[in-house]
Amino acid sequence: MDLSSCASWLSCSKSESVSSVTAGAGERRAAVTEVSDPQDGGITTVVTTGPGPSPASTNSCADDVVPPPKNCYRLVVLGSARVGKTCLVARFLGGKFQESYTPTIEDFHRKLYRIRGEIHQLDILDTSGNHPFPAMRRLSFLTGDLFVIVFSMDSRETFEEAIRLREQILETKVNAASNTTGLTRRKTSPQVPMVLVGNKSDKEMRTVTMDEVQAYVDTQDSSCVFVDTSAKKNYKVDEAFYQLFVIANLPQEMAPNHHKRISASFGAPCPLPPSAPSHHVKKYHLSVKRRLSDACGVVTPNVRRPSIRTDLMIMRTKTCSLGDSPGNSNSSPVRWRRVDNGCVLQ
Incomplete structure (x- = not known):
């Protein structure tokens, strides 16, 4: 065998080994992005490392449930300790209520929807009421797209804390945008979709x-609303989230x-079930009630919280977006672009 033949054989072997390693990595990634859970009816989920769509998969079915970047949103739940934040989230996700109290450090949930043929993804960050990590709380302010601030109707201290949280969210977003762009602070605060939940x-x-709560809300912009609820009695929990999605310009079917x-x-x-063929869907012939009945959603189990690095990248892009588009940040739905294994605003 001459020297050229040896070189050719070595190059072919190297290419085959690289291809096999790449294929193996792809298989491992696919194994991570699809997880089956025997609980809750064995829901199969798509797990990602970022707040946006999961990485591309060779499975056509997995691709079918990956939401487009523009349909990815993050909801942050804030408030004092023992006001019922986790109970509200549990009611929202599964209609459940737990009597016993367990302090929350930070919980992360994800829900996927199919609404009028489109996939939507809602990430929910349930934060601690004790604020053990101020830097993480500030990061949640900057990465959140819409907010639920909870207080208890039988505790004035929690209501005052809710007001402080709203002001801190707005101030943090404005200051971050000013520091990023090098511009002077704007006189008007950005409109951030927010619901105060009593x-x-x-x-x-x-x-x-x-x-008095309504009087305070009336002094704020149109992106802030108030709803009194009872997670224990399941009273107006649906209304609170419905109002939030309305002011955020998100589909009401969520x-x-x-x-x-x-x-x-x-x-x-x-x-999620497969979408209906396009020739079977005639939206203009469907009533509003029928359109709502076609919407479906599923909570993805075992979803992992995005890494701090991903959140920092999201924070940087969002603060730049606030500085570039003064005025109303709520005029259009959230827009994302893909970054590594997640998405950030564009």
Whole structure:
């Protein structure tokens, strides 16, 4: 065998080994992005390392449930300790309520929707009421697209904390945009979709009245609303999230009672059912009630919280976006672009 033949053989062997390694990495990634959970009916989910769509997969079914970047949103739940933040999230995701209290450090949830043929992804960050990590709380302010601030109707201190949280969110976003762009601080604050939730409205002893909360909200911009709820009685929980999605220009079908909750059978390749063929869908012939009935959503189990590096990249892009588009940041739905394994705003 001459020297040229040896070189040719070595190059072919190297190419084959690289291809096999690449294929192996792809298989491992696919194994991570599709997880089956025997609980809750064995819902199969798509797990990602970022707040946006999961990495591309060779599985056509997995690609079918990956939302487009423009349909990825992050909701942050804030408030004092013991006001019912986690109970509201549990009601929203599964209609459940737990009597016992367990302090929350930080919980991350993801819900996928199919609404009028499009996939939407909602990431929910349930934060701690004790704020053990101020830097992480500030990061949640900057990476959040819409906010639920919870207080208790029987505790004036929690209402005052809710007001402080709203002001801190707006101030943090404005200061970050000013520092990033090098511009002077704008006189008007950005409009951030936000709902003040007065929980525990079933309590007889109230130290906060609905009139004074509404009076405060009336002094704010149109992106802030107030809803009194009771997670224990499941009173107006759906209304709180519905109002939030309305002011955020998101599909109203994302609210709990406006779509069908799907529990995929164990071993199913997709968390959501396949979309109907386009020739079978005639939106202009469907009534509003029928359109809502076609919407469905599923909570993805075992989803991982995005890395701090991903959140920092999101924060940087969002603060630049705030500086580039003064005025109303709520005029259009959230826009994302792909970055590594996640998405950031564009």
